[in-house]
Amino acid sequence: MAYSDADANSLIIVGAGGCGMMAALVAAAKGVSVLLLEKTDKPGGSTAFSSRGIRASGSRFQGALGIDDSPEQYARDIFGRNSNESDVPLTKRLTEVSGAVADFLADVACIDFSVGEFVFGHSARRAHSWKEDKTITDFMYEAVEREPNIQVRFSTSVLGFQQADDGTVTGVVTDSGVIPAAKVILASGGFGASQELLSQYIPEVAGVHFPGHHGSTGDGIRMGLSAGAALENMASFQPYPAHIGPGMRSVSPEVIMAGGIMVDPRGNRFVDETRYPGGLSNGILQLPDQQAYEILDQRLYELLQHYLEEFLTEGLLHQAPTPGELAGKLGVDARGLEETVEEYNGSVGAGPDRFGRIPPEPFKAPYYGIRVKAALYHTQGGLKVNTDGQVLRADGSIIPNLYAGGGVATGVSGAGMEGYLPGNGQLASLGLGMLAAEHAVASLLA
Numbered sequence: 001m002a003y004s005d006a007d008a009n010s011l012i013i014v015g016a017g018g019c020g021m022m023a024a025l026v027a028a029a030k031g032v033s034v035l036l037l038e039k040t041d042k043p044g045g046s047t048a049f050s051s052r053g054i055r056a057s058g059s060r061f062q063g064a065l066g067i068d069d070s071p072e073q074y075a076r077d078i079f080g081r082n083s084n085e086s087d088v089p090l091t092k093r094l095t096e097v098s099g100a101v102a103d104f105l106a107d108v109a110c111i112d113f114s115v116g117e118f119v120f121g122h123s124a125r126r127a128h129s130w131k132e133d134k135t136i137t138d139f140m141y142e143a144v145e146r147e148p149n150i151q152v153r154f155s156t157s158v159l160g161f162q163q164a165d166d167g168t169v170t171g172v173v174t175d176s177g178v179i180p181a182a183k184v185i186l187a188s189g190g191f192g193a194s195q196e197l198l199s200q201y202i203p204e205v206a207g208v209h210f211p212g213h214h215g216s217t218g219d220g221i222r223m224g225l226s227a228g229a230a231l232e233n234m235a236s237f238q239p240y241p242a243h244i245g246p247g248m249r250s251v252s253p254e255v256i257m258a259g260g261i262m263v264d265p266r267g268n269r270f271v272d273e274t275r276y277p278g279g280l281s282n283g284i285l286q287l288p289d290q291q292a293y294e295i296l297d298q299r300l301y302e303l304l305q306h307y308l309e310e311f312l313t314e315g316l317l318h319q320a321p322t323p324g325e326l327a328g329k330l331g332v333d334a335r336g337l338e339e340t341v342e343e344y345n346g347s348v349g350a351g352p353d354r355f356g357r358i359p360p361e362p363f364k365a366p367y368y369g370i371r372v373k374a375a376l377y378h379t380q381g382g383l384k385v386n387t388d389g390q391v392l393r394a395d396g397s398i399i400p401n402l403y404a405g406g407g408v409a410t411g412v413s414g415a416g417m418e419g420y421l422p423g424n425g426q427l428a429s430l431g432l433g434m435l436a437a438e439h440a441v442a443s444l445l446a
């Protein structure tokens with residue numbers, strides 16, 4: 001059914017990233033007509049830049065492998081990482097729905113998930129990925145195009161809401177006029193591309209390299225505030241410690257998790273590198289130019305050669321027979337790096353080192369190193385929402401007919417940069433997209 005402005009069951013979704021397309025697909029599958037408005041000329045948003053996998057607990061893919069996991073265990077992992085700083089009911093609800101998100105995407109967006117071995121800070125195998133060279137939003141947009149209940153309008157910016165005197169949202173104001181709606185889901189992403197909002201809420205990353213989507217200008221945060229919404233955890237963000245800026249390239253976390261180390265310009269380690277990404281990024285953000293040097297050895301190179309080889313070929317990854325010679329190539333203090341490698345090797349088998357890390361194996365020649373920078377990947381705070389994605393005012397009351405999810409809403413990464421558990425971004429984006437759409441549809445069809 002094509003969207004009609006006069007349709008009493010109409011749902012408008014703002015933003016065609018992961019959250020917006022998830023919400024659109026869920027609502028459309030239940031027979032509701034959806035108008036999806038996207039200010040740029042393409043779908044995807046920052047979700048298209050995410051790693052090619054989502055975390056889920058309780059999916060049929062985990063079940064088929066007999067993986068021992070539960071939403072409660074997933075929630076404990078999130079709380080463990082964010083020091084219990086995220087909203088408890090919201091965090092639990094998102095982990096409960098995560099399996100259904102994966103199953104729904106498999107059915108509707110035809111994603112053939114496999115569950116990987118790399119747990120990366122999680123206590124169970126939850127990384128659901130796919131083989132095709134496609135982003136998750138490629139799959140989702142193909143599903144959107146197949147769905148007759150969804151109409152998409154690109155190059156359409158939503159500027160605000162039409163509201164009744166009691167605050168009830170009755171439509172959206174766009175750059176081409178007002179469009180009435182029975183329900184509105186705000187899925188307009190975070191504010192990593194807005195220096196103004198970064199300076200206001202997360203000044204330590206204003207000016208830090210942001211390789212995310214240019215549409216992440218915080219429009220929805222501003223619109224939500226004008227509509228009377230409360231904000232939560234605005235200083236929360238997802239950092240990345242091993243970006244090869246400029247552009248979109250990065251060194252995989254597997255290098256660090258398998259034994260790689262990070263040093264400063266003096267050749268010294270400065271943190272337990274496995275506190276990834278938050279603790280390590282925090283350390284790098286204190287360094288001059290937010291720049292550090294990732295060091296590995298032949299064992300790690302061979303383990304991840306399929307992925308590191310191109311960096312070596314391009315001259316980004318340097319190789320040398322000794323730490324001192326490697327330091328010369330990287331522009332790092334030679335004596336410092338020699339001592340660091342010696343100390344690291346000496347601490348293998350001796351329990352936690354002075355940073356609290358348990359080094360897995362001693363480094364063996366030849367040595368490799370690459371210059372990396374800390375980057376801001378995504379903001380994780382935003383409009384306060386309940387477990388159905390309904391937007392809340394400071395007094396806890398609901399702004400009728402208004403929902404939010406993903407980067408524009410509060411996430412599950414706590415208050416700062418160290419609370420981000422890998423996968424939290426997409427969990428909040430896809431999970432709240434599903435929850436908001438289900439609630440909006442249920443109340444439309446009631």
Ligand SMILES: Cc1cc2nc3c(=O)[nH]c(=O)nc-3n(C[C@H](O)[C@H](O)[C@H](O)COP(=O)(O)OP(=O)(O)OC[C@H]3O[C@@H](n4cnc5c(N)ncnc54)[C@H](O)[C@@H]3O)c2cc1C
Nearest residue numbers: 015017019039045046047158189212215406407423425426
């Ligand atoms: C490089 C990178 C790597 C990442 N890796 C991971 C990862 O591995 N795992 C993970 O969980 N998360 C990751 N993230 C974070 C994750 O991508 C985000 O948390 C999540 O995708 C946000 O989804 P969203 O739908 O809210 O926003 P987006 O996907 O950004 O979509 C928002 C859309 O809204 C549009 N929009 C904005 N304003 C308006 C307006 N006024 N009117 C109409 N449309 C508007 C935007 O143009 C955009 O298309 C990564 C982010 C980046 C940048």
